[in-house]
Amino acid sequence: MDIRRAVPADLLELSQIYAREALEGHATFDLEPRPMELWRDKLAADGPGEHFLVAEHRGTVVGYASSAPYRPRPAYLHTRETGVYVAPDHQGLGTGRALYETLLALLVDDGVHLVVAGVALPNDASLALHRACGFEVVGTMRGAGRKFDRWIDLTWLQKVLG
Numbered sequence: 001m002d003i004r005r006a007v008p009a010d011l012l013e014l015s016q017i018y019a020r021e022a023l024e025g026h027a028t029f030d031l032e033p034r035p036m037e038l039w040r041d042k043l044a045a046d047g048p049g050e051h052f053l054v055a056e057h058r059g060t061v062v063g064y065a066s067s068a069p070y071r072p073r074p075a076y077l078h079t080r081e082t083g084v085y086v087a088p089d090h091q092g093l094g095t096g097r098a099l100y101e102t103l104l105a106l107l108v109d110d111g112v113h114l115v116v117a118g119v120a121l122p123n124d125a126s127l128a129l130h131r132a133c134g135f136e137v138v139g140t141m142r143g144a145g146r147k148f149d150r151w152i153d154l155t156w157l158q159k160v161l162g
């Protein structure tokens with residue numbers, strides 16, 4: 001498996017990984033797949049601490065991870081939010097961890113101070129991945145989202161990079 005920066009040719013495959021989660025899962029609070037234009041915008045974003053990585057296995061994109069500014073207000077300048085998605089038939093094989101370790105190393109090099117991630121519950125795999133990568137739980141927002149006719153709790157995790 002190869003971890004590398006995303007390129008335009010990856011967008012269709014990785015958007016399909018996300019689309020499945022939007023339509024059938026609760027890891028994202030999106031209810032519909034994202035238009036390709038949004039993926040192209042995400043790929044084009046190259047500010048400090050903005051990264052878009054893919055995991056490729058035998059010529060197929062099997063996962064991706066990304067980082068972006070947490071909020072636009074200037075005092076959040078040194079905080080980034082991360083996300084990670086792995087295709088169902090490749091989960092539990094170390095792909096998420098490999099993506100995150102590469103992403104976190106890039107963020108350290110960028111001088112980012114704090115990384116945060118929101119995990120919609122239940123999601124044992126994501127909580128385990130974040131903990132394995134050194135994140136600690138900050139707290140849980142009860143009923144932060146509503147999907148499939150039920151309230152969904154959201155646990156925030158953080159990792160201080162330096």
Ligand SMILES: CC(C)(COP(=O)(O)OP(=O)(O)OC[C@H]1O[C@@H](n2cnc3c(N)ncnc32)[C@H](O)[C@@H]1OP(=O)(O)O)[C@@H](O)C(=O)NCCC(=O)NCCS
Pocket residue numbers: 021027028083084085086087090091092093094095096097098117118119120123124125126128129132
């Ligand atoms: C969450 C997700 C990204 C994890 O990626 P993954 O490739 O399946 O995870 P990995 O195989 O790299 O495992 C990472 C760690 O979590 C643990 N883990 C993985 N799946 C687990 C599970 N179902 N239950 C408990 N622990 C689990 C692994 O043991 C590993 O820990 P270790 O390195 O100390 O052994 C992936 O399952 C996924 O894409 N799920 C759907 C979308 C999603 O939830 N995205 C996250 C949004 S916050």
